[in-house]
Amino acid sequence: MDITELTVHEQQEKLKNKEITVNEILKAYLDRINDKEKDVQAFVTILEEDAKNKAKEIQQKIDNGEEKNSLAGIPIGIKDNICTEGIKTTCSSKMLENFISPYDATVMEKLKEQNIINLGKLNMDEFAMGGSTEHSYFKVTKNPWNLNKVPGGSSGGSAAAVAANLVPWALGSDTGGSIRQPASFCGVVGLKPTYGLVSRYGLVAFASSLDQIGPITKDVKDSAILLNIIAGKDPKDATSVDKEKKDYVKALKNNVKGLRIGVPKEFFKEGINEEVKQALEEAIEKYKELGAKVEEFSLDIAKYSLATYYIIACAEASSNLGRFDGIRYTYRTNEFKDLKDLYKKTRSEGFGKEVKRRIILGTYVLSSGYYDAYYKKAQKVRTLVMNEFNKAFEKYDVILTPTSPTVAFDIGSKTNNPLEMYLADICTVSVNIAGLPGISIPCKVDKEGMPIGMQLIGNKFSEETILNAAYTYEQSIKFREKYKPTFKK
Amino acid sequence: MKVSKEEIMHIANLASLTLQENEVEEYLKNLQEIIDFADIVNKANVDDLDITIGANEAKNVFRKDEIINFKNTESLLQNAPSKEKNMFKIPKIIN
Numbered sequence: 001m002d003i004t005e006l007t008v009h010e011q012q013e014k015l016k017n018k019e020i021t022v023n024e025i026l027k028a029y030l031d032r033i034n035d036k037e038k039d040v041q042a043f044v045t046i047l048e049e050d051a052k053n054k055a056k057e058i059q060q061k062i063d064n065g066e067e068k069n070s071l072a073g074i075p076i077g078i079k080d081n082i083c084t085e086g087i088k089t090t091c092s093s094k095m096l097e098n099f100i101s102p103y104d105a106t107v108m109e110k111l112k113e114q115n116i117i118n119l120g121k122l123n124m125d126e127f128a129m130g131g132s133t134e135h136s137y138f139k140v141t142k143n144p145w146n147l148n149k150v151p152g153g154s155s156g157g158s159a160a161a162v163a164a165n166l167v168p169w170a171l172g173s174d175t176g177g178s179i180r181q182p183a184s185f186c187g188v189v190g191l192k193p194t195y196g197l198v199s200r201y202g203l204v205a206f207a208s209s210l211d212q213i214g215p216i217t218k219d220v221k222d223s224a225i226l227l228n229i230i231a232g233k234d235p236k237d238a239t240s241v242d243k244e245k246k247d248y249v250k251a252l253k254n255n256v257k258g259l260r261i262g263v264p265k266e267f268f269k270e271g272i273n274e275e276v277k278q279a280l281e282e283a284i285e286k287y288k289e290l291g292a293k294v295e296e297f298s299l300d301i302a303k304y305s306l307a308t309y310y311i312i313a314c315a316e317a318s319s320n321l322g323r324f325d326g327i328r329y330t331y332r333t334n335e336f337k338d339l340k341d342l343y344k345k346t347r348s349e350g351f352g353k354e355v356k357r358r359i360i361l362g363t364y365v366l367s368s369g370y371y372d373a374y375y376k377k378a379q380k381v382r383t384l385v386m387n388e389f390n391k392a393f394e395k396y397d398v399i400l401t402p403t404s405p406t407v408a409f410d411i412g413s414k415t416n417n418p419l420e421m422y423l424a425d426i427c428t429v430s431v432n433i434a435g436l437p438g439i440s441i442p443c444k445v446d447k448e449g450m451p452i453g454m455q456l457i458g459n460k461f462s463e464e465t466i467l468n469a470a471y472t473y474e475q476s477i478k479f480r481e482k483y484k485p486t487f488k489k
Numbered sequence: 490m491k492v493s494k495e496e497i498m499h500i501a502n503l504a505s506l507t508l509q510e511n512e513v514e515e516y517l518k519n520l521q522e523i524i525d526f527a528d529i530v531n532k533a534n535v536d537d538l539d540i541t542i543g544a545n546e547a548k549n550v551f552r553k554d555e556i557i558n559f560k561n562t563e564s565l566l567q568n569a570p571s572k573e574k575n576m577f578k579i580p581k582i583i584n
Contacts, residue, residue: 086564102561102568195544196545209544210544241545310527328568328569339582347504357516357519357520361520362504363503365527367503377531377535378527380533380539382541383535383541387538418519419522
């Protein structure tokens, strides 16, 4: 048995039955990392010694019958923009290369309460800006299904690590698709929760009105388990919402009879790859077979959403990233004339090209003369997008779209064309604009063996509905039994 | 809207960024392309709509104003690019 092939709930079961130990689980992952990390390049920091010590401690507790958490000793990988006390949190940026967080993000505290072991920090596009993980200061993560392709982004390290069995599951963050799109490219499950369901405290802010932390997992049940742990109101994040605690695993009923699924026809038009379209059409047929009521409808918001997204996200980023000034966060330029010179040199040296591009765009749309034409307009379009979704959810429980118009593209093929890279987010951004939950699950692979993902969007706080819809489909097609990453070069 | 070279230099300065002479053209081209694309928001029919600031309904969130002292000063100071005793050291700002 290869432990790293197992899902978390399978490992949990085997731990319970004493078929495997925590130390064996950790050793299996460390061996796997030793074997595959050189090809995949998913980690910024690997916490080998730390993890070994914790595993020993937890195994002892289990042996003494003192450990009450059934997930204790399961490892996890964490996107490197989630703060971890005493461990580097770099955001894959030169600016934070040596930054060690003085505190834990709320999600990290919650994982620690369960005695889940942090195995390492995962690579990403710098400050979560990008869709390919090529904008990391440290390294380019490769797609385990084909090492010449990108893993998607910005949570590319998280998705690639889960797909390559380097970690059993991971946390990512999603501002415009950064969990769902890499999950789609890497053939795994990625969930972006409703805005406010998970605390953002300790997530290095990119665009505060859009950011959410969420799970990247092998299957839907693991996604529900991880969401159970991280969801909940946090006094340290005023935008987190006080809702009754739910058990998302219980929502997985393997039944979609009568479920109303809306398919927005605009999401299947120009720019959508033929094979992606075909795979989604098959998925729609599958849902019909399973008893769902599927209907095509019009939701003509994709292009407005994308433009609105880049205006709002960059505006918020230009403000959020103002704090990186060479005073408090490790990096400072060597030589400077005065304070302004220190700021300018530190920021020009510390930020990469894509980050600067977005800061410039954000500053532009907020500057006098353009504020009304772009930023204020975008905020109004945001209302329009929300209204359109509200109308759709009067008729449907779930909205079904591709996660991305294409499968994973070649490394280097879009780095010189930022706008083209941005267009890859066209199916996912509207979900963040409206603050909705969305999940990406794999459907099948294309002729070249690259995974194709489907996105299911739900109304606010209807994670139970989309998780069950995803689960039911997953159980009927069994993607993981049919396809595996090949690490081909 | 056409963005000029002077404008992008002005914007970069506002954002505390220095653009090298050889970078200006590239950033200008990128910004122009993205702005042209983003102009689609001006074609949306939104005259009667209010703006949305956050993803959730805008209402005040109150909590008790309790002081929780963060005691681990060391861990904060280890991130200081320059420090003296228990302080972040910054260049002289008043002449």
